[in-house]
Amino acid sequence: MDYFYRNNNIYFKQDDFTLCETLDCGQAFRWQLIGTDTYQGFNSSNPLTISKQNDCFVLYNTSEEDFLNIWCDYFDLKTDYKMLKSKFSGDETLKAACNFAPGIRLLRQDKWEALCSFIISQNNNIPRIKGIINRLCEMYGKKTDFGYAFPLAETLAGLKQGDLAPIRAGFRERYILDAAKKVALGEIDLENIATLPCDDARKELMKICGVGIKVADCTLLYGMYRIEFFPVDVWIKRVLEQYYPCGLPDCIKGYEGIAQQFLFHYIRNL
DNA sequence: GCCCAGGGAATCG
């Protein structure tokens, strides 16, 4: 990874990476556009301001240590997306999807945040998902100079039914609380689930009330980088009906989740 | 006003 450190900032070049395509393609809900090609957000409880200036990405107020240990991993900078997109291009639809938003990368997000976020996502639209999550963070997340971190499971586990009414999550409130309690008590061990075989991992997550196959798959994909999962929501269902009536192409084998992200963004913005 | 949203639980046949 080629980079340099100057005046408290990290600078690096990276192909196959566009901030708006990666941060605003529906995989993460907390990145905010605060200026030209400049976003502010968090990985777990680590805040970051990132922007693109000319051909260089800039991470503000970031040490080399944090870049290498946190952000390199979060933005999946070690994965060869040129190779992936070339594989995907064996299929015409995917080729179009990759060309449509060639700067998408799959973020390696926090496990608990992904679980909680995708519980909130069910039967909901993205602008409202963002609103609910922002209110949740403002009420129960730790305050930092750059906004509020995502609330800990332990914090939410102490709440009772109705405490979350102000965030207006609707019927999802009891799901959030159930997930928080099971995670905080260790009844659901997210670190361990990340290592389990597909069916076991899914089954374990689905012990949480409000977690079905789709939310489980999203948690595994976005929170645990289990890229063999291919979450199917209403948009992807349309992709399958329209383009893949006979099943998914072999060229995505082993990378189904990354292909899914390109397809999801493509069908939604067609 | 109306339709629908990155679904899942509860209920019914």
Add this chain to the structure above:
DNA sequence: CGATTCCATGGG
């Protein structure tokens, strides 16, 4: 089992 219905809310 599979199919239906209900859930709470508000963006577009």
